[in-house]
Amino acid sequence: MLTIFKYLKVYSDKKNVNILTSILVCHGVKHIVVCPGSRNVPLVHNFNECLQFHCHSVTDERSAGFFALGISMALNMPVAVCVTSGTALLNVLPAVAEALYQHRELIVISADRPQAWIDQLDGQTIPQYFALEKFVSKSVNLPEVNDEQSRWHCNRLVNEAIIALKKNGGMPVHINVPINEPLFNFTTESLSKERIIHCTVPQNNVKEKDIKAFLKSRCPLIVIGKTEYDKKISDLVHEIKKKHVVLCEPLAYDGEATWFDKMYDTVSNDKAYTPDYVLYMGDTLVSKSLKQYLRELDKCETCMVSCDAEVHDVTMHANRILVCGAAEILSTILTYDHRNLNNDFHSRWTNETEKHRMQILSQPSNNLLKETVRVFEKELGKNKDNINVHYANSLSVRYGCMYSNHYIYVNRGVNGIEGSLSTAAGFSSVSGKKTFVFIGDLSFFYDSNALWNKKLNGNLRIILLNNGCGGIFGKLKGLEETPALNKYISASHETSAKGLCESYGVEYHSASTLYEVTNAISDIMHKETDTPILLEVCSIN
Structure with a gap:
């Protein structure tokens, strides 16, 4: 077999563990957070042997899940967390749920007991395969490899899970690995080169026709929820703010944000602030007052920009979903001339926002x-x-x-x-x-x-x-x-x-x-x- 790792490294004798290890490396996974245990020793041993992995030891599984999430947040890349069998897996659920709604590529790898011993009053045996099902884009249960068909099946399942990381703008996945005893045989001198399956999703650029209603509006309001840090988005927002009203919090971009709570009474009681079009992008907002204000705007057209093609109707009035990223739609807005803008609308919002921002900053x-x-x-x-x-x-x-x-x-x-x-x-x-x-x-x-x-x-x-x-x-x-x-x-x-x-x-x-x-x-x-x-x-x- 063609080897791809440093000679003289000795790996586990568990073939499903070795296939998983090889594919993780080939898909570019760099960081793995590992938790203590015995059933996951073949996994942890392999990860430690591979020079391509940077292993982080965290004892508390709940903390480990969030630790991995933090690494993914810093590096914007897939990060794995490896736990042993039993309730150890359930402890990572809070971090998995957070990763789901943050669109983070978190790979949960759980060691498991053989299927035959589940619910047979044996230690640390719970149904693990679908334990995270509602919070991941894909759960796979690797077979124990004993012939070419099971080898092909194992390889396919791992590739499917890694591909599913990219679904809907980034999602967590769960790879469950049943491992039979004996656990501590490290006799494999090298890992084979595994088949890697790549998935390409073509994306068409947003065209003028896609934002036709926005460009026709005279008093559009752009609202940006939480986004992943992206200098490009920050630069685009700074530029767009010169002509358009943009409401966003510091979870969205690198610049002066809007704390809407103090503005609510003013703008909600004066029709001069009422937009004729709302364009919402990004994820959640912190300000309850801003969400309440948007839900009161029941007379204007509302377009939700969604990177995952799902309906996230924050405003309760969405009548259109535009599938693209925040940077893509903001770039498109800058490309076309918005000639019908009401300059009084823009200046009124800008002055009110700046007034409240200065009051907040200056008043102890x-x-x-x-x-x-x-x-x-x-x-x-x-x-x-x-x-x-x-x-x-x-x-x-x-x-x-x-x-x-x-x-x-x-x-x-x-x-x-x-x-x-x-x-x-x-x-x-x-x-x-x-x-x-x-x-x-x-x-x-x-x-x-x-x-x-x-x-x-x-x-x-x-x-x-x-x-x-x-x-x-x-x-x-x-x-x-x-x-x-x-x-x-x-x-x-x-x-x-x-x-x-x-x-x-x-x-x-x-x-x-x-x-x-x-x-x-x-x-x-x-x-x-x-x-x-x-x-x-x-x-x-």
Whole structure:
């Protein structure tokens, strides 16, 4: 057989594992996050032997899934996570769900017991094959190879799974690998060259006829939800904003964003702000007020740009779906002259947006956690090109949307609080830049196993916004009426991160006044160190 790997490497004797290993390399997979176990030893052994793979060890499977997601987010490439059999697989489900809605190419590889032992009261045996079915584009169950037909079948299934990664703009897949005992025979001297199946999806450029209604409109409104970071999109948005009204948050592009919540009353009560056409692209929005405003625009035509050809009717009024990417449609808009534009409409929106943006940036808040974000973003200034900033969900990302004038990373697919720290940790592990993450206390402590990782280094900087509870619940109208709010709903506590930092070798700082916050942020933003740094900002009443 023709070998493709370094001579003298010794691989597992499990043929389905070897076929999978070879195809992953040939499809260009570079990073694999591995979790401990015995059933997955043949897989982990092979991945470690291949010089083409960079293996990352993470013990907690839930954290491992998000760690892999963070790497994919940083590098924009497929990343695998490998777990052992049993409930280990179920623990990666939150990260898989997030990857689905972020259009991330996450490959979940699970070792499994032989099919004959499923539901036979044997240890760590659950039905794994379809465990992630609702959240992946494809699940495959590799056969144990014993003849040419089963070999062909195994090769085909792996290729099908890798091809399915590209479906609908990027999706997770699940490869389940039943492995018989004995598990620890490493006797194969080389891996064979496997058949690779490539899939090409031709894409036609968006033409003038595709945006004819948009070009005829006098008061079009362009809304951009979360997009993957793309300098091209940022450049296009900057250019389009000169003539068109564009509403977007820092999850969409690298520039001055719109925090719509303060504008809602003005624009919703004045017909001069009402568009005659809405063009929506990208994924989710953070601002509930903006979503509410769009849902009130029931008299204008609405076109949803979708990269996966699915109907995502955020506005509740979509009457057209245009299948393409955000960069493609924005480029097309710039190509054609939009002669009928109402300049008063554009200037009115621009002035109102700028007025509220300046008010937000210039007015200090008596909320220390909110001020922490404002001080950080101001200090970031010209350093923003050398620093990546992540925000966890809930209040953290809302503060980020208010004060950021650069692209921010956030798990805004499912919007859950779990995995934000692990995602930032994974991102930092492959990024040459400092990676800051703003995170609330419940989200931080829930995902604290992200720090249980020897590969974390000094470019990870954590700013923990600790107000001793789930602070966002205090913002929800009506919840103040229930006596269960503090103890059960917002989960009030008096926990500090200091002990965790000591356990995991993380440099710890704390601040409880704006003066301390300002000094600490300046210090950790510019400090060079080999270990992660955490700043805990305490605002516990």
